[in-house]
Amino acid sequence: MTGEPILRLDGLVRDYVLPRRSLLRPAPRFRALHGVSLEVRAGESFGIVGESGCGKSTLARAVLALETPSAGTVEFMGEDLFALSASRLRGMRRHMQMVFQDPYGSLDPRHKVGRIVAEPLDMLEAGLGRRERRRRVAESLGRVRLNGSDADKYPHEFSGGQRQRIAIARALITHPRLIVADEPVSALDVSVQAQVLNLMSDLRRDQGLTYLFISHDLSVVRHVTDRVAVMYLGRIVEQGETAQVFAQPRHPYTRALLDAVPRPDPARFRHRHRVQGEAAATPSEPEGTAPAGGCPFAPRCPEATDRCRAEDPALEPRAGGRLAACHFA
């Protein structure tokens, strides 16, 4: 099912310059991505999980070349996206599209559905005849189980789940190879979530799509991804086959995340790994990380030792084909 790498991120760093606090000192920086490297293979569904503010969405924007990283490369279908000319980059956009979190915010309320769905087509495959354009819109709407006649309606005439399907139809219309889905179901009702996720799974199978699936919702990631990377403060702390990562988490942060999922079993409750506080990515620390030099997770880690506070663990292969960034994994 999965093949050669289609997307390769290498040492991706993204700094944000924050407003100056003082005229004399340099403007503080916030490091949203802290050297992220990963490979997504053609045809697979690759998940990114982490709590809010860990850099997931920054990663998505960098992958789609909407935001230029401070360092590192994004290679898609063998091309370094940030080395391409503007017109070649636009040519590449045909092959990579995005589905957004908020189906109310991602569709322009002033445009009809047909125009919204055709948006990538008009830009990236310009010069189609009107009839062909209409056919492609209807075909794309059909793929997400909407009617071709829905093209003449406005987004407000649809429910949240239907709107998200319109957004998926827009992403599919140029027959892309990669879909970046940034929290595609977290704004939907639980009953609708399953419907949209099943649709996305079917589409992947039928169209041979590759997903980069970003979510904070572990149960969603577990169901729709083959491999997963866990992010914490702009770095990947653990990566591996989804089933294995969920069954045997190696990194204490992954364990804490999994234990935070509510489960109707009071016996388990007493053995939870609990983590206090929030990710310490406050702008007061110019690096955007916890103590300089040490493991970024150390301040919240129940198993932290002096070594963790002194030495930052690298993301290294562990048993079972897994990558983990922990001295004790």
Added chain:
Amino acid sequence: MASDGASDGASDGAKEGGLGEVAAKALGNRSFVIGGVLTGVLIVVALVSLVWTPYSVIDMDIAGKLRVPSAAHWFGTDQFGRDVFSMMMVGAQNSIAVSLVAVGVGAGFGVPLGALAAARGGWLDETVMRFNDFAFAFPAVLSAVMITALAGPGAVNSIIAIGIFNIPVFARLTRGGALAIWKREFVMAARVAGKNAVRITVEHILPNVASILIVQATIQFALAILAEAGLSYLGLGTQPPQPSWGKMLNEAQTLMFLAPQLAIFPGVAIVLTVLGLNLLGDGLRDVLDPRLRRLR
């Protein structure tokens, strides 16, 4: 399904309604109806004056000067025996023409500047907006007096003067609205589709800020009519023999006790016009965009 909009407070549920829905809401809005009728009467009077007035506004009739209102002269005659009603009609046309062009100049420069500032950000945004602050810091009418004093009186110069001081109003409003729209996800979707900033501005940003701009335009229109009347009153705006409400007020003030109606009619006309446009703007805002409460 349409009820989704109601549960979604942050979105634009109400302004997404169809045209019929908007029209029905407009007719139920008292401000909109009253303002619309007042403005409508003004426009009709101005249009009629283009082709017909009861008397010529240039021909004098010294024998019949300072008549009180009668069946022959509805609003009486002035100190030269000209028909006040006819002068008022042509004055309406004059007010509308000057204000329309002035607001057009303001929007024509202000909207692109604001959209550019929002799209580019950074030093360009800062520069444009600081120039705006500079222009904004002068009281508009006072500055218009200054410009006409420098460039000489006349309708065209007063249009330019009023227009210039409408630019920052529109630039600021466009920039503010555009910045909010730029953060929306559908803009990012447009970027994923390969659209550049110009195209995004034309296809997504401007249509979504149009309603606040329309509302502001009606309010600026009212202010421009006041400014034109003020300039003409001071003798800096419309020049004789072209009638203008402001100039009529000026000429009436020396005859205040002799013929008070000469001041009352143009004064009331200005009040009703400005009131009508303000009500129309308020009503339009409620109809088009209920989330915007009082802007000013």
